[in-house]
Amino acid sequence: MSLTAIKNLLFDSFEVSKVLIIAPLRVAKVTWPSEIEKWEHLDIINYSLAIGSKEERLKALKTKADIYLINRENIDWLINKSGLVFDYDMVVIDELSSFKSHRSKRFKSLMKVRPKVKRMVGLTGTPSSNGLMDLWAEFRILDMGERLGRFIGQYRETYFKPDKRNGAIVYSYKPLAFAEDAIYEKISDITVSMKSEDYLDMPVLITNELIVHLSEKEREVYETLRKELVVSIKDKEIDAINAAALSNKLLQMASGAVYDEDKNFIQVHDRKLDALEDLIEGANGKPVLVAYWFKHDLERIKNRFDVRELKTSKDIKDWNEGNISVGLIHPQSAGHGLNLQAGGSTLIWFSLTWSLELYQQTNARIYRQGQNETVVIHHIIAKGTIDENVIKALNKKNVGQEELLEAVKARLEKGDL
Incomplete structure (x- = not known):
C-alpha cells in the first residue's frame, strides 16, 4: 500500500520527487525490493539499495532513483557523516516503533533534517508496546511536536504522574485518568489503524x-x-x-x-x-x-x-x-x-x-x-x-x-x- 501511494505521489500528482525508506536491515534488503518487483503496477519505480560497505552505500545514494532504501542503523551516518545533502522530500519509516527513544542517535539525527521533509510516514503494528510514553518520540518525528508537544517533559507533565520512584528519582510514570482518551484524540487526524482481518x-x-x-x-x-x-x-x-x-x-x-x-x-x-x-x-x-x-x-x-x-x-x-x-x-x-x-x-x-x-x-x-x-x-x-x-x-x-x-x-x- 505504501509503495502504491509513493508511485501515485511520484508519477500522478508529482507531489514528491525523491523518497527515502528506512527499515530494519533485512527488511530493507529483502522485503521492500521483493515487493517492488512483485507488483506489475510498480514496474515504473526505480530503487537503489544503500546497504553494505561505506563505498557501496555512497554509490547507491549517488545513483539516480525514485526510492532509496537504507537500514535504520545507518541513518546517523547518512545525515551526519556521509557528506551528502539530505534532499529527500518524502521519508517512510518502516517500524516507526524503533524510533520511540528520544535519546537514540537515530532519533536525534532524523530530527535534524525533519524540517526538510515534506511528507513523513511511519508504519508499525506495535506503536505503544511499552505504554503511552512510547508515542511521544514517534509523533515528534511525524508532526514535529504539533500534537503531543515539542518536549518530552511537557508530554510527561500533561499526561502522566510519577509512579515508581526513590526520593526525587522517578523510575516510571503512570498515565493520568484522562490521558488515554486525550492522547488518542490528539493523534487521530494523522493516524490510521487498519487490521488485515478487517x-x-x-x-x-x-x-x-x-x-x-x-x-x-x-x-x-x-x-x-x-x-x-x-x-x-x-x-x-x-x-x-x-x-x-x-x-x-x-x-x-x-x-x-x-x-x-x-x-x-x-x-x-x-x-x-x-x-x-x-x-x-x-x-x-x-x-x-x-x-x-x-x-x-x-x-x-x-x-x-x-x-x-x-x-x-x-x-x-x-x-x-x-x-x-x-x-x-x-x-x-x-x-x-x-x-x-x-x-x-x-x-x-x-x-x-x-x-x-x-x-x-x-x-x-x-x-x-x-x-x-x-x-x-x-x-x-x-x-x-x-x-x-x-x-x-x-x-x-x-x-x-x-x-x-x-x-x-x-x-x-x-x-x-
Missing part, C-alpha cells in the same frame, strides 16, 4: 499453551534460586545480583538451561525439548517455525533436531519455497517486516520474551496477508515458573495497545479501498 479474508488464528512439568528435583533447584538468589548446580554456583538478573536466570532455567559466571550453560532439564519433539512430530511433515530467546536454546535445539536458522536471504527464500522443515528464528533478528507466510503456518515459542513488540511482530511473520492456511501458534510453558508471568504480562500489555489501535481504526467500507 479487510482481507485472513485464515483462522489458533493460539495454544503446551504445559510442561518440572520434576521435583528440577523444581527444587528453580525454587532455591528464586528464593535465595543463589543455587548450586553440578558444582557450579549460579547467582542473581538483582531482580532483573533473577528474572533472566529464572527464564533461562524454565527454558532448560542456565549460564554460569563463565558464560557456559548448565543443563537443568529437557522438558521443553521433549515438548518440541512432540509438536514437530505432530506436524506430520508440515514446516514449523521455532522462536527461541537464549543462545543455549539454539545450541540445545540444534543438538537434538535437524533444523536451520533463518539468517540470510537464501535461508528466507528456501523457507518460503518449502525447503526447510524446521526453521529457527530469534525475535530480535526476525521480529520485524520479514515475509515468512509462504513457508508454513505453525509457530512454536520455545522460550518467551517480555517484549510485546517483538512477540507480536514475530507472530506476524506468518500470520499476515498471503497466508492461506490456519495459523497455529504454540507456547511451551513450564508450569509454576516465570513463563506463566511472561505470557500473562504479554496478554495484559496487548489490551492497552489494542485500545489505541481501536481508537484510530479506519472507518472505511471495503468498497472504499
Whole structure:
C-alpha cells in the first residue's frame, strides 16, 4: 500500500520527487525490493539499495532513483557523516516503533533534517508496546511536536504522574485518568489503524499453551534460586545480583538451561525439548517455525533436531519455497517486516520474551496477508515458573495497545479501498 501511494505521489500528482525508506536491515534488503518487483503496477519505480560497505552505500545514494532504501542503523551516518545533502522530500519509516527513544542517535539525527521533509510516514503494528510514553518520540518525528508537544517533559507533565520512584528519582510514570482518551484524540487526524482481518479474508488464528512439568528435583533447584538468589548446580554456583538478573536466570532455567559466571550453560532439564519433539512430530511433515530467546536454546535445539536458522536471504527464500522443515528464528533478528507466510503456518515459542513488540511482530511473520492456511501458534510453558508471568504480562500489555489501535481504526467500507 505504501509503495502504491509513493508511485501515485511520484508519477500522478508529482507531489514528491525523491523518497527515502528506512527499515530494519533485512527488511530493507529483502522485503521492500521483493515487493517492488512483485507488483506489475510498480514496474515504473526505480530503487537503489544503500546497504553494505561505506563505498557501496555512497554509490547507491549517488545513483539516480525514485526510492532509496537504507537500514535504520545507518541513518546517523547518512545525515551526519556521509557528506551528502539530505534532499529527500518524502521519508517512510518502516517500524516507526524503533524510533520511540528520544535519546537514540537515530532519533536525534532524523530530527535534524525533519524540517526538510515534506511528507513523513511511519508504519508499525506495535506503536505503544511499552505504554503511552512510547508515542511521544514517534509523533515528534511525524508532526514535529504539533500534537503531543515539542518536549518530552511537557508530554510527561500533561499526561502522566510519577509512579515508581526513590526520593526525587522517578523510575516510571503512570498515565493520568484522562490521558488515554486525550492522547488518542490528539493523534487521530494523522493516524490510521487498519487490521488485515478487517479487510482481507485472513485464515483462522489458533493460539495454544503446551504445559510442561518440572520434576521435583528440577523444581527444587528453580525454587532455591528464586528464593535465595543463589543455587548450586553440578558444582557450579549460579547467582542473581538483582531482580532483573533473577528474572533472566529464572527464564533461562524454565527454558532448560542456565549460564554460569563463565558464560557456559548448565543443563537443568529437557522438558521443553521433549515438548518440541512432540509438536514437530505432530506436524506430520508440515514446516514449523521455532522462536527461541537464549543462545543455549539454539545450541540445545540444534543438538537434538535437524533444523536451520533463518539468517540470510537464501535461508528466507528456501523457507518460503518449502525447503526447510524446521526453521529457527530469534525475535530480535526476525521480529520485524520479514515475509515468512509462504513457508508454513505453525509457530512454536520455545522460550518467551517480555517484549510485546517483538512477540507480536514475530507472530506476524506468518500470520499476515498471503497466508492461506490456519495459523497455529504454540507456547511451551513450564508450569509454576516465570513463563506463566511472561505470557500473562504479554496478554495484559496487548489490551492497552489494542485500545489505541481501536481508537484510530479506519472507518472505511471495503468498497472504499
